[in-house]
Amino acid sequence: MASRLHGITASGTVRVAGVAGAIFLTALASVALVWWLDPALHGAFDPGLLWRNALPVFLVILLIYALSGRALPTWVFGGTLVWIVFNVNSIKERNLNAPLLPGDLVLWHQVLHNIGFFANYTGHRFVLVLTALVFMALLWATWRLERRWWHPHWMARLACVVLLSAAIVTLYRGDALWRAAYADEVLPGFEVWDPMASVANTGVMAGLVRMAQEAQTAIPKADQVLVSGFAARHTDEIKARMARQPPAELPDIVVVQSEAFFDPGVIKGVDFGSFVPNFERLAATGITGSLATPTYGGGTIRTEFETLTGYPIQAFPAILYPYYGMASEWMPSVPRRLAAFGYSATLFHPFRSSFWNRRQVMSELGFQHSYYLKSFAGVERAGAYVSDHALFDFVLAHLDDTRREAQYVLVITMENHGPWDSDPGLLANVLDGHPLPSGLSTTGTMEMTYYLSHLVNGDHALGDFAKRLLARPRWTVLLFYGDHLPALPAAFADLSFDDHGAAVQEHTRYMVVSNRPLVPRKLDLSSHELPALLFDTIGLPEDGYLALDSLVRQDRSRDHDLHGTDYRLMQFNAAQLEVACRHRLDAAGHCGGQRPPSSD
Missing domain, CATH: 3.40.720.10 (Alkaline Phosphatase, subunit A)
Structure with a gap:
């Protein structure tokens, strides 16, 4: 009996050690992957920037491990997934001058349904197919070879899936401490209006996390005073355009x-x-x-x-x-x-x-x-x-x-x-x-x-x-x-x-x-x-928004009233106001009545 208990204890110790080792190796692999694949990290060594880029990779690969319970296939699948993300980012930067962004996720079905069209941008269709076949063969082989005593218990795996899912969701939403961990103070090269420069300065993964956090507010709050003030200075002209x-x-x-x-x-x-x-x-x-x-x-x-x-x-x-x-x-x-x-x-x-x-x-x-x-x-x-x-x-x-x-x-x-x-x-x-x-x-x-x-x-x-x-x-x-x-x-x-x-x-x-x-x-x-x-x-005849647009253009060409960034600011705020209230602007630069029914 004692021998059996000793065997169970030893087996449990080995399992815990195996799982701990798998987690440690996953962390090292995450750091190595982003260091290898991201040129932004090849300059002066910055530990803070390195772990901020490695963290989202680590959490995702660890989630795959919790779901599968097998370490070797997880590393193959997770490593390949990260490699694909960086290569897709490189292709997008080269062809669109923009990095991968959170909004790109809405296109997943477009990519699947038009895979032939998007494959044109890789330049290596045959290599692409061959790589996919090698990947599937390797994934199958590691799945078959995985030693069973590395498997965490299903209850522990379920708990990890819940915790890791919550961590990933809150990370990309910027909840609690996550927003401070990726704030301007620790990512000084990040600029929300220039994603390309941001990724070049902070890294692909850190930039993706920060842009996901910034994307939580879809419609910026408009400056009503700015819009209505401009409209008040051009009331007669706006009304004339609307009434012609x-x-x-x-x-x-x-x-x-x-x-x-x-x-x-x-x-x-x-x-x-x-x-x-x-x-x-x-x-x-x-x-x-x-x-x-x-x-x-x-x-x-x-x-x-x-x-x-x-x-x-x-x-x-x-x-x-x-x-x-x-x-x-x-x-x-x-x-x-x-x-x-x-x-x-x-x-x-x-x-x-x-x-x-x-x-x-x-x-x-x-x-x-x-x-x-x-x-x-x-x-x-x-x-x-x-x-x-x-x-x-x-x-x-x-x-x-x-x-x-x-x-x-x-x-x-x-x-x-x-x-x-x-x-x-x-x-x-x-x-x-x-x-x-x-x-x-x-x-x-x-x-x-x-x-x-x-x-x-x-x-x-x-x-x-x-x-x-x-x-x-x-x-x-x-x-x-x-x-x-x-x-x-x-x-x-x-x-x-x-x-x-x-x-x-x-x-x-x-x-x-x-x-x-x-x-x-x-x-x-x-x-x-x-x-x-x-x-x-x-x-x-122009509606309120088009009349405002025409007058802003007119003022800009006459070089008075609005200049440069002031022009952009006025135009942007008028658009934000109309979209936020979901109704046409009136001659006073306000939402022109009750919001109409919407089918969305």
Whole structure:
């Protein structure tokens, strides 16, 4: 009996020792992983920064151990998971100039449903598949080989699962002491408005924790006094804009959001218009200028949301993807504003309707008709996507001059979508007579050849489209703009820009042209200002928010009343106020009545 009890005690001691050893090794592995994978930790040794980056990794891997009860498979699975996170972060930084952020979690189903599309950005599909197979084989082997006496008791494991889950949730929410552990004082390089710099200064994991803590407040509190004070100084002008009569003849409005369009004239040694002569020729006949957009290399819906609502997305730093959790049918979007004057709204986008959640959101924002990828079966492609030529032909075939109601059309192109590191094939022939800029490396040459081939091809398509569109007997207004610059890291590093700025600081272009007289002028804008410019140009009545937007733009151009950051502050607060109260602002800069019912 004594021998049996001694054996049980010894077995229990061994088990406890094995579990303690597994936890200790997990802590060491967590520190080693973040030190190995995170360049931000390779400078001067900072123990505080190291443990703040290792802690979330340690908690997650320990949770996996508590769930599985097996140490070896936990280390294989947990280590691979951390490696994937850092590599995905690197890919996102390279292509979008943004690190992994808490809001990216809303896209998990987008990634799973479009794995082929996102795999293009890895550049190594075969290696990716092979790595996945090796990982699964290794995981199976370690699961089979795991020695059973390392298993913690199920009751202890259950308690650990509860405690670790609570620790992880409260860590990312910033509850209790966790917020102090990741505060500004201990993370002096963290800046919520600059995630890239923050991650470079504090590390990927510490930055992710801090940004998750900051993301708990979705809608910042607006400064009502600032908004109403500005409105009070412009009461008569706001009321006049709200009360003006729409023109007797309403124009058809066609908006083209061109994928990754910009004029390479901002690059050293490249002349404006040399690659986009049709854009330059058309822009000279209307309103044009540079366009500041809230994204780089991707994240199209950020610019798209701004041009559909007039809200600057940067006023809501916790919201990365506005089509997930922010866009709502209460919003006075451009289609809904135009519907009040009798407009119908149609969307043309030759890609999957589920991508970026457009299938749900676009109807909420007021589109009655939508044409997605299935409608473009059999049409011409340029590379991987439907060509701009084919898309514009499709749009023109569906525009009806005989319809009594005016039409609002949004066209979202796909031809020049990234990644921009492929062989353009026969399309490269369009670059004949368009020599590449000098000074390009091999990788830079590949990037520029692919991008510029599609840019020149798209410019040809734009010239033909505008010619036929503006030849229609109906009054027609065309707004064309680029949603963001392409991510061409090697090419941009090789060439640099005229203003010596970084690629993420450069702007796209826009133009408003019409087949009715329009006074040409140059006006540099941000993408959220395009709705107000459109209404102002046509002479449509503006609601309170658009009137405020127009007057802020007007004051800024006259260089009085508001300057620089004051302008941004005014615009951001007006947007925050309208979104917070979920109702249109009135002429006094207040929420204009009771909040309407919402379907969210």
